[in-house]
Amino acid sequence: MVRTIELEGQISDNVYDVFNKLKQQTGLSPEMSVTDVNFCDEENQRIQLRDIFTVRMRYNKAFTIFTPSFAPPVEIVIPIEADITGMSEKYWKVTD
Secondary structure, X not given: OHHHHHHHOEOOHHHHHHHHHXXXXXXXXXXXXXXXXXXXXXXXXXXXXXXXXXXXXXXXXXXXXXXXXXXXXXXEEEEEEEEEEEEOOOXXXXXX
């Protein structure tokens, strides 16, 4: 996801398409958010060349400890988080 945003230089529909394809391929449905970002064009969510941003993924994974025959399975839910920082590789000409 970070690499896609770096190449696009913005959080576009293409970024969300890649995210949805990855969710289908892995069978996981994490939450994605982009933080620590300074948009040069807020409306189109464009990130200027060499500006840094962070992509945060969050997912709660349920692990089955054991399954008794007389009750529902005993599970433990572990939250998984990953933060990866990227840098835009696209220059946007900004009009004043």
